[in-house]
Amino acid sequence: MYKSIFIATDASKNALRAVKEVIHLNCTDIHVTLVYVKDARATRDSILHDEESISHKEKVLNALQESIDFLEDNDIRYEVKLLHGEVHEVLIEKMNNGNYDVAIIGRTGKSILKDLMIGSVSKKMIKAANIPVLVVN
Template sequence: MYKHILLAIDGSENSFRAAKDAVGIATEESLIEIISSIPTEAISNEPLHMGTLTQTDEQYIQKLSREIDYVKSNHPHLKLTIVHGPAGRMISNYANHHNVDLVVIGCRGLNTMQEMVFGSVSTYVSKNANCSTLLVK
């Protein structure tokens, strides 16, 4: 089974569904590591208005509280990791360098044109992570 599950969240409805699936897949011995990426743009602009990067991280974590609280209340082994930079690259690189067995990530369900224009974090992760990836709609 999966010993290390990396749950990528962003505060969306699909992200919450991914949290539910990660808990459902995990065994009692599994570590569910929640990862979320603060976009690079937020780092360069927000600290000017908000004070410090630590405050930015804390406010961002508030946005993720529903998923974090759900996993905390339904699974005994949880770790939270916040990274800074482009989400797809940060999540897949983290998975590749930390012995992750499975990445669980919500997907927005973009159509082909939207995906070409905007890109897709879940598509990027599924193509670049060296482990299994579960895309949750």
């Protein structure tokens, strides 16, 4: 059924649940691409030095380690892409142009009503998707 799976991650617990959802798809010989996007707005007013950039990359990889461990423990092939830009724009571009069969995203609303809403990035991805999108609660 699904062979190539796109997972948008922010290294949160919701994103980890999205990674773990792969097991419930009951697919064999799959390849997962974990995509993390550093928000361009966070660095727009400052220039990152190489050391800061490397430090951020290490922090992200450490935060993603639980997801990576899960994939490795379940013999799931994967790759990690650490990107930079407007989060929703980069995720949508990569999701729609990456030859994926399905996207899995965590629901991460950041408003007061976060338990009732899907996050704005998730909503934008769902609206723009050319592939099925599974939203994990």
